[in-house]
Amino acid sequence: MKKITARQRQMLWILLGVKEEITAAEIAGSTGVSVRTVHREMEDIEQLLGDFGLDLIRKSGKGIALSGSEDALAELRLFLREEKPAEYSGEDRKIYELCTLLEAEEPVKLFTLAHSLKVTVATISYDLDELEPWVRKFGLELVRRRGYGVEIAGLEADKRRAICRLAAEHLDLSDLVGHAPRSESNPVFRLLLTTVGKGRLMTVESILWDMEWKWTAELPEIVYMEMLLGLAVTTRRIEIGRGIEIGRGIKSGEDAGFSRVSDHLSIAGAEQFVKRLEAALGQEFARAEILYMAGLFDRVQESFSSSGIAYGDIELMEIVYRLTESVAKRTGLPFQRDRSLREGLLEHMDPALKRIREGTRIRNPLLGPIRKDYDYLFTIVRAAAQDIGLELTIPDEEIGFLVMHFGASTERLNQLKRSVRAILVCASGLSSSRLLATRLAKEMPQIEVLGNISWYEAARLPGTDYDLIISTIDLPIGKERYIKISPLLTGEEIEKLLSYIQNITLKNREPASPGESDQPVREEAAALDRLKSYKGILDEAVSLLERFRFHPLDNTGLSLSRTLAGMLELLNGSGVVGDADILLERLLERERMASQVIPDTGLALFHTRSSHVHMSSLTLYRLSQPVLLEGGTEVRVILLMLAPRRLSKESLEVLSEISALLLNSELVKLLEERTEPEIRRYLSSELLHFFENKM
Template sequence: MYITARERILLEILVHASYDVSHVQLAEATSVSVRTIQRDLKGLQRTVRFFGLNLIRNKDQTISLQGNKEELLNYLQSMETTEYTTEERQGLLLVRLLNSKEPIKLFSLGSELGVTTATVSADLDKTSRWLETYSLEIIRKRGYGIEIQGLETNKRRAMSGVLSSHLTEEAIYEAVYDNEVQGQIIERLLNIVDTAMIKDVLLTVRHVKEENFPHMVDQSLIALIVHATLVIERLRQGEPIYMDQDQLEALEQMEEYTLAVKLGRALEEAFSIDLPPEEIGYFVMHLRGARISGSNEIPFEEVNAELIGRIKQLIRGVEEELNVKLYDPSLVQDLFAHLKPALYRIRQEMKIANPLLDRLKQNYEELFNVTKRQAEIIFSPLLIPEEEIGFIVLHFGSTLERSKRSVELSALVICPSGIGSAKMLASRIEQEFPEVNSITNVSMFELGSYQMNNYDLIISTVKMENERNAFHVSPVLTKEEVRVIRLFIDSLQVERPTDIEEFPEYIERSPFDDIAELSAMMKAFLQSIHLFSSQAVWQGIEKSMQWLEGKGYVTRWQDVALTLRNREKVGGLAIPDTGLVLYHARSESAVTPFFLLIDLEEEMKLMSMADKKEMVERIILMVAPASLERYKLEFISYVSTLLIGSKQQTDIFQKGNQQEVKQMLEKECRDYLTMFIQKGEGPS
């Protein structure tokens, strides 16, 4: 079966998603428009049907895969991809040209990448603009071929840049420690830098790092490892290394020079090579440009008063524009630790990737724009690129989102993107989950030193396999990710304080709090909708309860089933003249309200609410937590009235499939929420 590169990305997203994915998210992931995604879905539907799956397209512009995904997942993992995404192809193109000593024919490049010469030509137009930032130029001559011209220094920086942007922390970790390589682009790039050598370089660099620069973040460590590996391979091939003599002399006067010498000597001993002075100079540049996390020993007020002054001006400017309070000594220190190497990188035209940039600009638009505007004023005439602005926004965002901690759970946070991302994620965890009072931040390379079973919760920005309490999230922690983690935390049956005097900040609630909570509850309620079939009533109820426990909606399914049995003893539950029976209750073991349907394989006679026997075809299960605010209970009551609402609604409950019932309830939820907002009422 032929699957394009974009289809591969879409399928990988959908097959791993535990929630409905929006058209916008798919468009962002594949760098195309929403309209293109909508066109692609028809072909995608045909592809998934081949694997016995159904592509569910919801009215709210979200998509999900329905069915057993195992066969599709196995196929995606085993397939040999013959087509690259645009970004992958351009990355390979750059590496090929930067690594070549001679011009390469256009036709040869097209053959290697499996595309037409016209596509290669278009890719060259785009990559040439990227190369300009490194003062490099693509030369194209008919009959001569294609080559990159410029200083060797700049070629080395560009090669390191393109490799580091594709060889992520997760990819390096998998290749070095798991002996697995996920993705053909990664496999081809790792052929440029030998995996075995990367592992040896990593061990050598880490040994020096632990003693001399322990707070370097994974992203900078990867760049340094890639650079050092390329150096060793070039030296072994007898290639000369160049650097302007004046630049080298300036680098030798910098404070990082001593560390660079230590690193060089360690590599010389490990690989039996002789590093020239120029290479020590390149190490100085990497160390000066490295991003440092968690350093608490920098006497920043004394070392760089001018930079501290500008940082304080930046904070004041953002505070005034947004009318918020940001200033905190730890924020100043964190920004200093980030900006000191960042400003050096900018002056040296050293590029840095920020994979969170697009999401930050979208989710924190006002904060991003204000920070960018203030940075342009404060640091003028130096222009701060948007990638660095994004990291500054992460620091500001983490400060804005700090909230009261509780005293219940411990969390291990694995976030290799740096202190800004780690703090942002930690603060989001604190804000959303007051039960978490202990947070430990680690990188992927430090993971082996920690016992994961010592933590109640593991939250990681890279995938963790075979850990029940591990959650793969983004550093900004989306609402859907919050919902999934919330269900898990609640399933731990943690006892929460109920005395309102312990939480005085909760006394005054805004109506917006109620709107947000009601909306979140509705979303979880709609996602719980599922259709089962069963030969008998209680066989179906117990099967569905076990399914709910696996999804995190209930903590002990046996308790909920017992509550429903006790409710059945009180009186009939069948709804007259509908063929429906409604099992409903409130239970301590219910985490959030849910709604299930069970079709009986044969009609059964059950006692009705009118104390008569009724023929029943479908069971409806609707359970809510024992403790639930009145305005939330009112919504649950409203849903129960829909069962005997209009004839059209009753018909859907009677005969509709899972999707039809869900679509009808989605509309009712939107209408109810609109009414709730217009009333502007909170809990009475």
């Protein structure tokens, strides 16, 4: 029997894991190759299947499936579990080496690694040379000495960060939370999943959900998943005796994540969480681990609450504005008018640029199909990304995600009346969910897309809230409860989806008795929700504009810190500010992180969100003399935007809209030169226009 490759093994496990046909595009997306490569591999796979008495069925318009007896399928599964792949890829070797070294209690001999991977010691040594820069990024050291072996030395907290990054670079959501067979097909991925604590990940997630913390429900899915992964890694490290000790990894509560600007809100919550975790897992957590988790919770809240819908991030808004303008000029399409596109790009690009700057590998399993179906748009977006001068190399994988945003904007149509209510679950976030939603609106108008939710919300959503779940990843729920397709919605997948709706969705939906239909009730509830949303936007806009104030400020001889302190002092008695010292630290910290200056102006936007802000506030200060910011830039005018940590979606939208308006030269001129009533009138007019467009 011919030796099979690791890729062929992976494809066979995918075919064994589905009950019906699966498209070549879906297999390509799961394995990270092109559709053409899938069809080429199927030729060799078909020959292998003949040895087991199995057939490979390929149906035009439906997909690919295995056909044969249960005994033959069981024999194939046994073969795949026992048969070793022909060779490990270079990437697989490096994952194996990192997992082994990060879990090892003592140095590992090069010969041991070479023997396990069936390569020479020289090959292992070359791999380690390539891994050394990656290891250093986490403050760790790759120690290699003749006769001693090799080990990764450093703080335990840094090793945990490295493991989480390794998972982010090589694992999909399906690997972590679904029933995907990739771990069975590849021993290296089994090792990686063990290293990140997959065996306990769903238990940890269930406890995290049961805590019913409001802030976790507000987190974007990618942030929630990163936090969950960090907690799962922590349980695995404690299980193998790699706990954090006071003085090693963290020196005190402050080093665990509680800096001076922290709100100190997470220790009590971490104690409650750990108590439940100990009962569920049957293991004890030291005090240092509670502080570590509290620091993790605190940093997640701080990083998320400071971004919101990217409100106030002028640098990011400028990038989105220039990218959109560039693509619009090249295509002739009015992308600038699409607020949904702008909001989607803002939410996507903030973490994307962070990953690129950190050197994190970006995975986009849909890159091949995207380049095929959107080749013209891909070329345009890549050229536009180069034009805006980010001084960063944007990989094609990231360009692919941006193309999905612009593709969704291109295909966006007015909503039609639908008869089947669908929920979307997309691993790649807004880019894939919006593209899939618009493709569905165009190709299958009978489907009403109710919204996009996370995998963990989908697992708990009552069946009465929807007719159909459409997912781009495997979900930790029964196969009969959802259908998996790609965001590109190929012709094969349209047929598959129609068949699913006709044969499963509509048959499972019980007909309502005459007079008992709940459609009017649902429509009334939806209408009420929209009215509440509109009211929230209006209330926030009106209260913010009514509180808007302009102050001239004499800052002669004052530093930036003392100037900001003077600005905050003028807010005393307004009911806006609690602890002004903490707010001052936050404003200075944000300025150190990124420029607050509006490009090509003498105006800066200083902003923060904190529990020490009691209500949203917008105030303008014109200084008697320029103040010097980080990077040597001088400004004479500062707009101060403050908001509470907990904010409604509607309030965030209003703040984000005001931030976006700062890219308008007319508003900048008003802020620099005109009176308070004139500025308020302009903002009122623009926010009214924003509100009218929401309706």
